[in-house]
Amino acid sequence: MSETADIQKTTTRGQGPGRPREFDEAKALEVALNVFWQKGFEAASLEDxxxxxxxxxxxFYGTFGSKQALFQRALAHYSRNALNNLQAVxxxxxxxxxxxMVEALANPQGGSRGCMLINCITELAPHDEEVARIGRQHLESIEEILAKSIDPEHPEAARDSASAYASLAIGTLALRKAGFPAERIAKTLAQAKSVVST
Structure with missing residues (x-):
């Protein structure tokens, strides 16, 4: 079954002309996210x-209002899932x-596409305050999860170390997107981790 078919499941509740009778918003956000991830925000058309x-x-307009609003909701959805996955790790x-966790952050599900949210922080946050807000919240949450693992009893005392580990992992994403081989990235990551931990 296709993703579109998954979104358009049939129930007895009508939602107006043109709208699926049952609307799976989480599934729709996943589909939209993949479009944005593949094409970028600007290149992703309303038709796409x-x-x-x-x-x-x-x-579309009745549910999300605009492409910009959909994009922001898709980013927030991505952030929630990514943070839940990191906590599970x-x-x-x-x-x-x-x-x-550092390994997981440095090897995102997007592979060579990198982390969708980090990509957006780099590209869009300077001129989109909502994207910047989602990005800041996401990075702060990563640091909180790391800090609680470093020092469960005094996580605030471990915040600087957590920030260093997060920055280390996120920095390797640029190497991955630039096409550096996995072995080179792994060696760089191992060396940097040893510096942070000293």
Missing amino acids: LTKAMGLSRSS ADTSGEDPVGA
Whole structure:
């Protein structure tokens, strides 16, 4: 079954002309996110989005208001999922949760596309305050999760170290997007981690 079909499930509740009777917003945001991730915000057209999401233009505007609003909601959705995944890594990684989280941050699901949110912070945050706000909140939450793993009893005391680890992991994303080989990135990451931990 396609993603569009998943979004347009049938129930008895009508939502107006052109809109699926049941609307799976989380699924729609995932689909929109992939369009933005592949094309970028500017290049992703309304036609690209409505076609991928299986929505008419009227339904699109009725649900999300604008491309900009959809983009911001998709970013917030991405952030929530990414932070939940990072917390799961922290909770299940045994004796070295910090190392496991740094590795997870440095190897995002997007692969060579990098982290969607970090990409957007770099590209759009300077002239989009809402994207900047979502980005700041996301980075602060990453630091909080790291700090709690470094020093569960006094996480605030570990905030500087947490910030260094987060910056280290995020910095490697630029290497990945630039096409550096995985082995080179792994060696760089290991060396930098040893510096932070001293």
